[in-house]
Amino acid sequence: MKFIFNLTRREIRSSWRRLLFFFLCIALGVGSVVALRSLIQNLTKAVGTDARALMTADIDINSTNDFTPVEIQKIEEVVGRSNIVEARNETITTAQMVRPSDPRNDSVKFVELKGIEPPFPLVGTFTLSDGQPFDFSLLKDNGAVIAEFLLEELKVKIGDKLKVGDGEFTIRGTFDEEPGGTSGFRLGGRIFLEKKAFDSAGITSKTGRIRRRILYRTSDNPTELVQQLREALKGTIVVVNSYREQQENMGEQFTRTENYLSLTGLLILVLGGVGVWNVARAFVEQKRKTVAVLKCLGAGGTRIISVYLLQILTLGLIGSLFGVLLAQLTMWFVKWRFVEAMPAKMTYGVGASTGGQGLLLGVLISLLFSALPLLQIRNIKPKLLLRDENNVNISRLDWTKWLFGVASLAGLLGLAVWQAGSVKVGVFFLVGLGVTSLILYLAATLLTWLLRRIKRFSSFSIRQAVNSLYRPGNQTRIILLAVGLGAFVVLAVQSLQSNLVREFDFTRNQKLPSLFFIDIQKSQIDELRRMINSRIGEEAEAIPTVRARIAYVNGSPFDFEQREVRQQQGIIGREFAVTYRPNLDENEKVKSGSWWVGDATDTPEVSVEEDIAERLKVSPGDSITFDISGRKITARVANIRELDIRNTRTAFVFVFRPGTLEKAPHSYAATVLKHVGATERLRLQRDIIEKFPNVQIFDVADILATVQRLIANFVLAISFVGSFVMLSGVLILIGSIALTKSQRVYENAILKTLGANRRVLATILFAEYGLLGMLAGLIGSGFAVALSFAVSRYVLNIKWEFDPLTAVLGVAVTALVVMFVGVAASFDVLFRKPLGTLRSQ
Amino acid sequence: MIELKNVTKTVRSGIEDLTILDDVSIAIPDGQFVAVTGASGSGKSTLLGLIAGLDEPSSGTIYVDGDEITNQKEDKLAQIRSEKIGFVFQSFHLIPSLTAYENILIPMEILGLRDARERATKLLDDVDLTNRGHHYPPELSGGEQQRVAIARAFANSPKFLLADEPTGNLDSKNGEHIFELMTELHRQNNVTLVLVTHDHALASKAQRQIVLRDGSVLSDSVHRDEAE
Structure with missing residues (x-):
């Protein structure tokens, strides 16, 4: 035991610099988990779950x-x-x-x-x-x-x-x-x-x-x-x-949000884990001779593995501690940048239990991802001190390795389930991550295969750079996967944002009203329309509205004792403004049932918007009983209607067939479509309120500005998380460079001996990482475009437009980042004297 | 006593098998100083590696101090090495992340010796490196590194010292110094010393000289002084 502790201490003393990336990977991952969890926990506290x-x-x-x-x-x-x-x-x-x-x-x-x-x-x-x-x-x-x-x-x-x-x-x-x-x-x-x-x-x-x-x-x-x-x-x-x-x-809502956000953190931590895996592999590779010497001096495999495991655990723990510190810094950053968007009571500290959870996660991830590489130590034979040869017996099935692999995967699943707070979500997360990684990996394989087919580059440096991507033990696909994933998250969010913002761009959506009036009394409507007409020159349409609540659906009242029903109380139990008209609006479509012709004769009929129809579980032919000022009116559902909420002047969930509501107590709504300046809008509002104090006016431009601000903050937050993913990708890149560095040093020594000067070698370096970055950017950008299309079209139901600037810029920036990082991490190789390198081989 | 019986070692080279040692049988009594010589590729280092249990023979058996070391588990071999065998390499193979003093300390810590620190200090003295203990291997000259390696090899008072071209990477003056150090320690501690070398002058100073050629023993001669 003493031997293990002593050697661990001495090894850390000498190798901590080399393991710095390991440390950073863990710190970044733990930082993300802890920061996200703390943020939502503090937010919960501030908003008050009381x-x-x-x-x-x-x-x-x-x-x-x-x-x-x-x-x-x-x-x-x-x-x-x-x-x-x-x-x-x-x-x-x-x-x-x-x-x-x-x-x-x-x-x-x-x-x-x-x-x-x-x-x-x-x-x-x-x-x-x-x-x-x-x-x-x-x-x-x-x-x-x-x-x-x-x-x-x-x-x-x-x-x-x-x-x-x-x-x-x-x-x-x-x-x-x-x-x-x-x-x-x-x-x-x-x-x-x-x-x-x-x-x-x-x-x-x-x-x-x-x-x-x-x-x-x-x-x-x-x-x-x-x-x-x-x-x-x-x-x-x-x-x-x-x-x-x-x-x-x-409480449930907050816990769910917290757990989902923690999964985002876990994603970054898992990426950090991939970095750990790479660093651990490089580390074991570098330590081969030391391990062989130790074995030669009589230390058993298990003891040596214990030394390195202890070392990894120590660094994992310190990295995690650093991660908690990073989380605290992030919280202070949030305070500095977003304080106005946060509730007044918001606090910005990292809680002890969250911090502790982060430490445990960090250590476990370090362990899970370094177990397999460390297991390689078993295969290092002391005879390599006499004759270095590839002594790994590949043909034999290594059961221990498989066992550890499966155990690591199970451990990872355990962590995901723990963090998600649900087995289903945990499994979904891991499978989702696996599938996404597989797709990105396949794309990476395809791209590198294509690149290899284009062999006829005239420049020696470019040819050599392409060859470098296929160097034995190359990390090309892993780097493409990791950096591509980071670029993918960042770019997808950016692309979605541009589509969302476009959607809420007041100036582009000419059909949206600029002012919206409600609660206009019957006696006020004509005068109000005259006022609007004289000031703005628009003949405002008056829409009759009746206030109604749902009393029964198919004869039964809502049972709020039922949890599922109670959770929807705010939506189905509220008061609705309903209207009646003979025709469909241009932004509406009948999904099922049929629209009416003429007035209702005996049975009242109602058209229901599809979302609420789904919540109420009604379809054409069912009945809904409304309470309108104490009177019960039972209407047959005539059709289910789809509503394009973006290009709408009004959005009525329930529309009655004319002939039923005309005698019920009415008020009116009115809209101004013409887009007029802010001063003019304010003056009109002021005058109308002066005259009709009960009328409520919504300045749509104001509301949209608020929504846009919300979106901007939301996007900034996700991009922030996305940039962490990107950063872990970069760390993996650095780890991979370390992994193949000795090969690069050797190659460069040979090229130098054969007459290549530094300029040629530098060009190879720049071209290699530039190419790598470009491929990663292409993967990230391509999938980001696909995701933003799918989400816009099928989730948000908004119009999607290809944003070439984001796509091209995304590729360029990714290429530059990878090139910069790659070159910076390998630059010293150019200055090594070849003789020393060749001798040591 | 070290005993090899019909030891053969073949390795796969490309698509064909290459025989490195071919039916070698040797017995080395305790306390003997044996030099193994031969051309490059004659199997000298492999022979030494097999004796130390660093590799397994393809066939045949090897006994070290009465224990059969063929077909032993990795950890058992490590234990035998820790207790009985010291090894000196041509390229030193010191652990670069440890100081000279710590490199000497390691085998004793593996064995769990109580007086490891005192012994390490004494061993440093014995190899004339009293003031260099806190230096890391790259900060030492080749001769100094090999002296550390010898001190390390003697750390657990082994019965057998195996040296693979210990002077091969050193200039003649340093080489001579290292050789004297080893033979001196051999004499003082009555250690069995098996020295693989190219250097005939050094080999001639051994009590017994085994010459290998193409994996077989070409000659096995005992020095006249010893014979008498």
Whole structure:
């Protein structure tokens, strides 16, 4: 044992420089895993998986209609029987346009209003920007407490007045974070008002999209109470939630995201592993004589393998530690670069358990990928000290090697399953990686084969460079695979981005409206259209909309006790804006069933958008019962409709056949298609709000800008990960160069002896790596184009355009990177004196 | 005693078999100094390698100190070498990543000797390298490297010292010094010394000289002094 430790220590002392790449491969891989996991974990923490605080209560009963006396009676009956309810309050929320009362201030903003009553919040705390706790008296007599950033957006200060609906409210305080924090996509900032002010300011009477909530705080697990409430309210549109179920859903989502991201990290780590494998092979090759000497001096194979294994483990551990440090640096980089896109509570530290997991992963990957090369030590015979010959018996089937190979693969599968948190995903990951690698490897084989066919290069250097790619023991295909994979990820993301951004490019999508108005009352529509016409010169189309919820599908209500149904609650349980018209829009297509001709006579008919049809599991002939302002209307599904959401003025999930909804309470939507300047848009919005405070206006250009920003951040994040993949490819390249370096040194010595000067040798070097890089770039670029096409066409359903610049630039940059790295790693070879090299052979 | 009985070694060279040693039978009594000479390719180094268990004969048996070493497992052979055999190579074969002192230490650490450090220091003294112990092999001259190799070979007090052209890579002065060192250690420790060499002058100083030609023993003569 002492011998093993002593020799390990001495060997590390002398070979750590040579194993630096090994170290870097592991560090990079572990860094990726730990950084990605930490990022998502911290994000989860910052966004708050504390569903209880988010909900500000334990039970949330909500409806988009006023609670009917019957509903309230049922709720109170159930709650009255329970002895765990501690407190209750009600809230009311809606989205509205607000503007400052000061006529000189021309700002106008879409905000989210929340009317509250004491005690608020039932759960959690509410602290204002100045550090004082929220006091309900701030809202009394038309007071408002608004999100801090709205001050700037609306160009107002505390004490100023805002016009909301018909009312005027004084800003009495601001907050950075409302109870439960903020999560998800929100259109506007939050403004708190007194609940009863919603009525006095006419907000409830004129706005359609209002959600009312009754909240309870309980002293014990509310699950049973929630079940009883659901049972009592079955068949109504009232939705009951408990914080526990919310928590469960959110936790699951975050865990899934975390695990998927960790797999991306694992991909980089596996690539790092390939680097480790290469370095370990080169290392064993370099250590052949030392191993033979040790065997000659009486050390057994197992002891020698132990020495090198211990050495690899030590370096793997140090590399992993360095990786954790790298992860921390990455987190600081994220803070520096993306702090504005991150939630306020975001922290940027690497957790101990994540770090520990990274260390374990790093050490295990080092072990798995170096086991096979180290096993070669067994085959090194001491007689090579007397006569060096290839003493590996190839014909004999080496069972140990196979056994270790299978064990390594199983270990890798174990790691993938562990990181993915699911056997299925783990297996899928490994198989996917295997198939991708195989395809890239085949492409690499094909390209090198083709290159070899073109033998007639006039230049000696180029001919020699091509020959070098086929040197015995060459790493050409492995390098092409690794670097190609890196280039593939980076380029695919870039190519997808350009297609996505094009898709959301406001100026190119002429069919998208520039302004979108909703909640227009019947009495307002004509005047509003006149205003638009006089200002912009466009005859805006008025689209009748009716607000409806799904009550039953084929006669049965949603069973929210079922997990699968509950998870879709936000999509199928929400309120829909529905319309009716005699014809299909130009961006719509009937997928099944048939479109109607003329008005409905007896049975109402409805056309359903394909995605929601799939969720509701309906097809033509089925029935859906809608709740429209308390009235139930059962409609037959006439057809399933495909909607091209990009070129649409409106996107209605449900379209009724004319003849049914005409008498239901209506509002109107209107669109402005003409693309006008920002100032003009703002002025029109301001004037319309002045006149019709209940109308809500969406500035599509603003929303698209937000979406584009989101895409840009997303792409930057993926490219960042992609560049790590690329970097591991480069490390593999360096490792491979080390592996074949002695051969290159020997070749160069012979070429020098035969009269080749340094210029010729340098040209060979540049040409070899330039060619290699070009091939890798071609592979990466080719597959990136294919992937971006497939994803655009079949996953995102967007139009795909070939982006020649990205493709060509991708090949060029990859070629340059490989050439630079390759030449830099081999440059010293040019300066070796040939005699010493030839003598030592 | 080292004993070879009908030892043949053939290797595959291209598509045909090449016989390196052909039915060789030799017995070397303990404490004897034997020089093995012969032209290049006569099988000298192979013979030495077979005795050290570095390679296996194609047929025949070899006994070292009464143990049959043919058909032994790799690790068993390593153990025999560790305990009984010291080996000196023409090209030294020191471990480049270890200092001179550590190179000498290695065989003793493999065997697990307790006083390894003291012995290594003494061995360095014995080969006149007291102040060079912390140097790495590339920092030493050829003669110095071979002295380290000899100290290493003697580290575990072997019964048998096998030397393959130990002076072949050295100039005559250094070569002579190395030869004297080995014979001196041979005498002091009563070690069986098998020396493979091209140098007839050196060979003539041995107690016994075996000449190989094309893998067979051409002559096996005992020096007159020894015969008497």
